[in-house]
Amino acid sequence: MEKCAQATCFVPDTGCDLGHTDLSKCPIWHGAKVTDTADEDLSGEMLMPWSGSAFGLADLGFVSGRGKPIVIGVVGPQNAGKTTLLAAWYLLLGRGLAGTKGHLFAGSYTLSGWEAVAGSMRWAPGQPPRFPAHTTSRGGRAPGLLHLTFRDENGGRPIDYLFSDAPGEWFQRWAINRDSEEGAGARWVSDNADAFMIVADRDALAGESMGTARGSLQRIAKRLGAERDGRPVALVWTKSDVDIPPEMEEAVRGAVTDAMSDVVEHSVSVVGASDGDPLLNKGAGLVELLQWAIGVRRLGVRLPPPPSTSDDPLFIHGNRKPTSNSILLIGESGVGKTHYGAQLLRRLMRIPGALRMNGAATNLEAFEAALESLDEGRAAGHTARSVNVDSVWPIVDANGREADLVWPEYGGEQIKSVIENRRLPNPWQKRIDEADAWLLLIRLQQTSVGDDMFSKPLADLKGVSVENREVHPSDQARLVELLQMLIFSHRSTSTSHSLPRLGVLLTCWDEAGISQTPPEALEARLPLVSAFVQSNWRQPLIMGLSALERPLSPTTRDIEYASKGPEHFGYVVEASGTKSSDLALPIYRLLDAGA
Structure with missing residues (x-):
C-alpha cells in the first residue's frame, strides 16, 4: 500500500496518526491507492501507533498525550560512553537492580530501541558481550529519543521520560558554531531538554589524545552553560575505574563549574566491585545517576481539582457495561x-x-x-x-x-x-x-x-x-x-x-x-x-x-x-x-x- 499523505503518519507500519483504528474511516487515508496486491488487508486490524524503535519528532505527539514528557539531554563528545550509559540503565532495570526509590517501571514505547542499544551488552551462547556501537553521525535535525515511564509506588500519575541518544559529533559542531547545520540535532537537545548530563570520558582524558578530548569537553561545557537557562546539569565521569592525572581532572571540572556553578557530579562505570556477588553487580554510580535523572521535575502550576461527585463529570465515558464475567x-x-x-x-x-x-x-x-x-x-x-x-x-x-x-x-x-x-x-x-x-x-x-x-x-x-x-x-x-x-x-x-x-x-x-x-x-x-x-x-x-x-x-x-x-x-x-x-x-x- 502507499504511505499515508499525512507527513507525521506512518501507516501501514504503525497506527493512524489521527487515531482511527479502522483506516476506512480516516479522511486522509480513505481512497489511498493500493499499489501492491500482496499487501495484507488492514481492515479490522488495530495497528499499534508506536513501532518500538527510538522516537523521532513525529512520535512525540503520541507520548505527550497525557502530559509533556521530561527530556533528559545526554551531551558529550563522540565515544564518551553516552549510549553505553543508557544501555546500562536498561539492563539494571531488567534485573530489578536500578534502585529507583519509590518509583516503579510503568512501561516504555521504545522497547525495541532499548533492546537495540543494550542487546550487545548481553552474553549469548559462544558470543561475549560488547559495548554498543558508535551512534552514527547521520544527517538529521533531532536525536533518537528513548522512552521510559515511571509511577510512584503509592499511586499517582505516571511520568514519562525521554533520554536523547545523539552522536557526539553533533555536540562538537554545535559547541564551535551554535547555528551549524551539522549541529542542528544538538541544538534541538539544547532547546528542548529539561535537564542535561554532560559526559566526560576518563579513558579519553587519559589517552594519547587527552588534549583534544579536554578541548572538546571544555567547548561543549561553555556552549551548554550559555544555553541551559538555569536547567539542572550533572557532570558525569564515565569509566570511573580509569585513573587520570589530577591536573586534567581539575581542568575539566573547572571548565564545567565556571560555566555552570550549580552542576552536580557523578562518577559511573559498568565495572563493579570484584569481590561482590556478580548477580547483584550494579556497576558503580549508575543507580545514583538514574535516581537523579528521574528526580528531575519541570516547574509548573498545580491547579486544584474541580469539586465533583461523579467519576465521569463530563459524561465522556458513557454508560459502563454490565459485568459479563468474561x-x-x-x-x-x-x-x-x-x-x-x-x-x-x-x-x-x-x-x-x-x-x-x-x-x-x-x-x-x-x-x-x-x-x-x-x-x-x-x-x-x-x-x-x-x-x-x-x-x-x-x-x-x-x-x-x-x-x-x-x-x-x-x-x-x-x-x-x-x-x-x-x-x-x-x-x-x-x-x-x-x-x-x-x-x-x-x-x-x-x-x-x-x-x-x-x-x-x-x-x-x-x-x-x-x-x-x-x-x-x-x-x-x-x-x-x-x-x-x-x-x-x-x-x-x-x-x-x-x-x-x-x-x-x-x-x-x-x-x-x-x-x-x-x-x-x-x-x-x-x-x-x-x-x-x-x-x-x-x-x-x-x-x-x-x-x-x-x-x-x-x-x-x-x-x-x-x-x-x-x-x-x-x-x-x-x-x-x-x-x-x-x-x-x-x-x-x-x-x-x-x-
Whole structure:
C-alpha cells in the first residue's frame, strides 16, 4: 500500500496518526491507492501507533498525550560512553537492580530501541558481550529519543521520560558554531531538554589524545552553560575505574563549574566491585545517576481539582457495561493453556470447589482431544495455530452467585504473531474490549533475564573473540510490550476508563523448583515484568499453577493418572504460598474481586 499523505503518519507500519483504528474511516487515508496486491488487508486490524524503535519528532505527539514528557539531554563528545550509559540503565532495570526509590517501571514505547542499544551488552551462547556501537553521525535535525515511564509506588500519575541518544559529533559542531547545520540535532537537545548530563570520558582524558578530548569537553561545557537557562546539569565521569592525572581532572571540572556553578557530579562505570556477588553487580554510580535523572521535575502550576461527585463529570465515558464475567486467557505457545482449561473444566463438572458448573458449556470441541488424552494419562497435543474458539461456561459459586465464564482457546502462536507484527486482529480487539479480567500465563522455565556485562564479570572477556550478532528482544521486553498493546487496545475501544483486573499464573510450578511465593518468584525471575504489573494494576493477582501436578508424556500412559482420573491431580499456589487443589481459585479470585 502507499504511505499515508499525512507527513507525521506512518501507516501501514504503525497506527493512524489521527487515531482511527479502522483506516476506512480516516479522511486522509480513505481512497489511498493500493499499489501492491500482496499487501495484507488492514481492515479490522488495530495497528499499534508506536513501532518500538527510538522516537523521532513525529512520535512525540503520541507520548505527550497525557502530559509533556521530561527530556533528559545526554551531551558529550563522540565515544564518551553516552549510549553505553543508557544501555546500562536498561539492563539494571531488567534485573530489578536500578534502585529507583519509590518509583516503579510503568512501561516504555521504545522497547525495541532499548533492546537495540543494550542487546550487545548481553552474553549469548559462544558470543561475549560488547559495548554498543558508535551512534552514527547521520544527517538529521533531532536525536533518537528513548522512552521510559515511571509511577510512584503509592499511586499517582505516571511520568514519562525521554533520554536523547545523539552522536557526539553533533555536540562538537554545535559547541564551535551554535547555528551549524551539522549541529542542528544538538541544538534541538539544547532547546528542548529539561535537564542535561554532560559526559566526560576518563579513558579519553587519559589517552594519547587527552588534549583534544579536554578541548572538546571544555567547548561543549561553555556552549551548554550559555544555553541551559538555569536547567539542572550533572557532570558525569564515565569509566570511573580509569585513573587520570589530577591536573586534567581539575581542568575539566573547572571548565564545567565556571560555566555552570550549580552542576552536580557523578562518577559511573559498568565495572563493579570484584569481590561482590556478580548477580547483584550494579556497576558503580549508575543507580545514583538514574535516581537523579528521574528526580528531575519541570516547574509548573498545580491547579486544584474541580469539586465533583461523579467519576465521569463530563459524561465522556458513557454508560459502563454490565459485568459479563468474561476472562481473557493470554499466553504464548507452551505455557499450558489447554491443559489448564481441560483440567479446570473437569473440576467444574465433577468436584465442587470455589466454583462449579451450572449447566452445560456451549462448545467443548477445542478441549475434546485434550480431555481424552488426560483421561488416558497422556499429555495433550499442541493447539493448532488456526484454532480460535470461545467457549461459554455457566458457573456458580458457593453463595449462589451465577456467571457465564467465557474461556478462549487458541494457538499460542497467535500471541507471538501479535507481538511481532504489532497488529491486533478483530477477534482479539473484541475479546480485549469485552473481558472483565485478563489472566496472563507465564512459564518461568521458558523465560530468562540472561547474563550481561553486570552479572558476568568483564574479566571473562579475555581471550574471547567478539563477533557481530543479531540482537533479539528479551523475554521481559516481549511480555511488557504485549501488555502495553492490550492496554492500548482496551483504552482505544472500551467505554470503561478502568483496566480489566489482571491475574498472572506462573505455570508448570511443579517443574520450576521454586521455594518463593509466586509474587516473589515473578519479581526475582522477571523484575521488569513484575514492576510493570505492580505499577499499572493496584492489586494484581499473582499465583502459581501446576495443572497436571506431574510431567506427562504424549505417548506413554501414566497408569495412576488414568485410574484415579485427571481431576484428582493439579494444584494452585496462592500469593501467600499456600497450596490448594482447587484449580478454580484463580478464576474465583478474579471474579470475586470485581463483584
